[in-house]
Amino acid sequence: MSLKLRKGMIFILLLTSFLLVATIVLPGGKKPEVVEIVFSDWHLTEPHWEKALKEAFVIFEKENPNIKIKLDPISYGEKETKYTTEIEAGVGPDVFHLHAYSIKSFMEKGYLYDMTPFVKAEGPGFTDAWYAQTIELMKKEGRYYAIPGDFMSMVLYYNKNLYREAGLDPAKPPKTWDEFLEYAKKLTRDRDGDGKIDTWGFGTIGAISPGFELRFTPILFSHDGSYLSEDNKCSALNTPEAIEAMKFFNDMVTVHKVIPPGVTAQDPGTVRTQMANEQIAMLLGSGWTPPIVDTNNPDLKALEVLEAAPVPVKAGIRPKLTTTAWLSAWMISPNTKHPEEAWEVVKFVTSKRMEEKWFKDARVLSSRKDVSGEYDELLRDKFAKIIAAELEHAKFVPQLKEWPQIIEAINTAAQEAFTGAKSPGQALGDAHDQINEILSVYRASGEKCPSF
Amino acid sequence: MNPSRSRLRTFRIFARPFSHQFQGFLFVLPCILLLVLVLGFPVATAVVNSFAPIWSEVKKFTLENYIKLLNDKLFWNSLKVTFIFVISTVLLHLGVGFIVALALNAEIKAKRFFRLIAILPWTVPDVICGLIWRFMYNPTLGIINAILMSAGVTTRYIEWLASPKLVLPSIIFADVWRGYPFVMIILLAGLQAIPREQYEAARVDGATTLQELIYITIPNLMRVILIALALDTIWQFRRFGLIYNMTLGGPGHTSEILSLYVYKHYFKYFNFEYASGMAVVMAVIMLIISYPYIRMIARKA
DSSP: OOHHHHHHHHHHHHHHHHHHHHHHHSOOSSOOSSEEEEEEEGGGGSHHHHHHHHHHHHHHHHHOTTEEEEEEEOOGGGHHHHHHHHHHTTOOOSEEEEEHHHHHHHHHHTOSOOOHHHHHHTOTTGGGGBOHHHHHTTEETTEEOOEEEEEEEOEEEEEHHHHHHTTOOTTSOOOBHHHHHHHHHHHOBOSSSSSSOOBEEEEOOOSSSHHHHHHHHHHHHHTTOOSBOTTSSSBOTTSHHHHHHHHHHHHHHHTSOOSOSOGGGOOHHHHHHHHHTTSEEEEEEOTTHHHHHHHHOGGGOHHHHEEEEOOOBOTTOOOSOOEEEEEEEEEEOTTOSOHHHHHHHHHHHTSHHHHHHHHHHHOOOBSBHHHHTTOHHHHHSTTHHHHHHGGGGEEOOOOOTTHHHHHHHHHHHHHHHHTTSSOHHHHHHHHHHHHHHHGGGGSOTTOOOOOO | OOHHHHHHHHHHHHHGGGSHHHHHHHHHHHHHHHHIIIIIHHHHHHHHHHTSOTTOSSOOOOOHHHHHHHTOHHHHHHHHHHHHHHHHHHHHHHHHHHHHHHHHHSOOTTHHHHHHHHHHHHHSOHHHHHHHHHHHHOTTTOHHHHHHHHTTSOSSOOOTTTSHHHHHHHHHHHHHHHHHHHHHHHHHHHHHTSOHHHHHHHHHTTOOHHHHIIIIIHHHHHHHHHHHHHHHHHHHHTOOHHHHHHTTTOSTTTTOOHHHHHHIIIIISOOHHHHHHHHHHHHHHHHHHHHHHHHHHHHHO
16 A cells, blocks of 8 residues: 555544544534423323323414424333433433432432522512422422422222122222221122132232332321331331331232232233223222223223222221322423523423313323312312322322432332242331431431331 | 665654554544543443442542442342353353254255244344233233143243242243344354364264264364353343343342342432442453453454
C-alpha cells in the first residue's frame, strides 16, 4: 500500500471519528417554537387508560398549541428501574407517574423536580383542592416535589353470582374475618362435578410484587396491627395483632385452602384473570379492579356481577383504621429542559375536569376533594361510593425511603410461611429482625428494638 | 553517513507509525473508545461507588459495603443459588446440545429443516421465555398441569413455581429449553470438522457406534466442548431476565440468583453503593471463571 494511500485512509478514519463525536457532544440547533414534552405512564399499557389519555392530550394540545405531547409507555413493574436509569443518565421523560410506594425514595435521591415555585405562582389555596394527607406526602422539608393523582381505598370485591350459587346472600357481604372465612370455605368448591376444586373463595397476591402490600396491609390494619413502631425506628411485627394477622393470612392458604394453589407465584394480573374466569369469588382491590376484570373477560359482565364492600375486621374490635389507600402522583424530571411546559401538563392531568374524566373512563377516584367528595357520577357509582366512604378508615403505609426493602422482607416472610419453609412465627420473626437491621440507621448508637 | 542510507533511515523512522500493527490499532480505535465509554466508565463508577457509604451524600472511602456483604446471609444464599443454577444449566446445555448435535449431524432428509426447528428456542428473548413458561407453569391456568391431569399423571395442581423444591428445577428446565441451541451450534460445527475418514477407518476395523463416539468424536471435540463450556458458564452466570419474569427470586429467596439480588438493591431499594459492592464481587468471580477461556484464546492468538 502506498504512503499516500495510507495517509489518506488514516485521515478519513480520524475525520469519521471526529464527526461521530461531534454529533453526540455538540448541542443541537436553535430552540424550536413547539416544545415537546415526553409523558410517561404505565397506564398507557392499559387499553381503557390509553384511550382516555390520548383523548385528553388532544384537548391539551388544542389548548396549548406550543406544547406537543410524546407518549412513553412503561410497564408498571419496570417504571422505577427505567426512570432511575434515565434520570441518573441525565435524560428521561419530562413528566412521569409513580405509586406513593416510590415517592420517598425518589425524593431522597433527588430524582424529582422542585415544583414549589410553580405551586406558589398558582396563588394561595391552590393545594386546598386535594386531601391534606395526600398533599403532605408530596412534600419534603416544606417543598413540593409531586402532585397527587389517584387516591382510592382498598375494598373487598365479590362475585354475586358465585355467592348465590354457594347459597350466600350477595346483599350481606362478610363484616368480620370469621364470617369471611366461612364464606370463603363455602365458595371453594367443585362447580363442574369433575372431582377437582375449580373455584376458590379468595384470591390474593403472594408473588414478590408491590401489589402484595396493598393486599396484606388491610388484613394487618383490620386486626389492629402495624408494620412499624410509632417513631418508625423499630418493627412492630412482634405484637400479638401482627402475629395474628399473619397467621390468618397464612392459614387461608395452608389450613383452610380457600386460595388457589401456587399463591407465591400469583401477581396482580394472575389474580384478576382468576376473577375474570370465576376461579375466585373474592379479592381485595380498588377502583381499577372492575374495568380490568371486564377487559380480561367481557362475557363475565364484571361491572354488573361484581360488588364491593368494606374490608372485614377482626371480630370483637372496632379499629378506626381498617384498610390502606392507593395513592399515585405526578412528577417532573429534574433533567427536564422545559419545566414550565411540564408543569402545565401536570396541572392539566390533575385538574378537576381531567380527574372527573379519569373516573368516567377508568373508574379511579381522585385525591381531589372536589372530585371524590363532590362529583355526582362518582358518588352514584356502586363501587366508587364504597371506595370513597372507606377513605376515612384508610391509612398509608410508613413513608420511608427504606419501605420497598421492608415490605419485600414481609412479602418474603409470607412466602416462606405459605410454602412451609418456615412456620408463620419463624418467618415473621426473621422479617422482624431484618427490618430492625434496616431501620438501625434511624436509631442512636445503643438504642435497641424489642426482640420478636 | 551514506546519504541513501540516511534517507532510508529517515524513511523508516517516518514510516514506523504506518506499520501494519499501528494501522490495525487505528482501525479498532473507535471500537475501543466506544467500549471504554460504554463499559469502562460504568465499571469505574461502580468500583468507586462500592467504597462509598450507603445513601450518603458525603463520598468518603469505606469498606463497610464489603464488610456488610460478608455478613449478609441473603448474599451468600444468592451465590449458592447461582452456582446451583449455573452448574446445572451448563451441564444440561452440554448434554442436550450434544445429543441434538449428533442427531443433526447424521445424514437425514430435511436436515436443514430440523436444524432450523432445533435453533428456534434460542431466538426467543429471555424475557419472553420467562413469561411464556410462567404462564405454562401456572397451577390452575397453565397448560402443563392441564396436560398432566388429562393424561391421568396427577390429580392435583402441581405448584411448579410456588414450591421451594420445584421452583429451581422448573426454572432450569425452561432455561435448558431456551439455551441448549447455543451449545448445539458450537458442537455441530465441531462435529462437521471431524474428518470422515477417521470414522470410515474405524468402521473398517469393526468399531461400534459407541466406540466411535468415545474414541473419535469426543476426543476431536474436546477443545470445542471446553470453549462451549467456558462461554456458556459466563453467560449463565449473568442470566437475569428469565428468573426475573418467572419468580423474581421467590418463593422466599429460593430462586434468587446474584444478578437478581444486585438488581433489587440497585433499582428497588436504591442502595447503589451496596449494590455496586456486590457487582464488583460478581465481576471478580466471573473474571476468575473466564480466565481459563481468555488464556486459551490468547494462546491460540
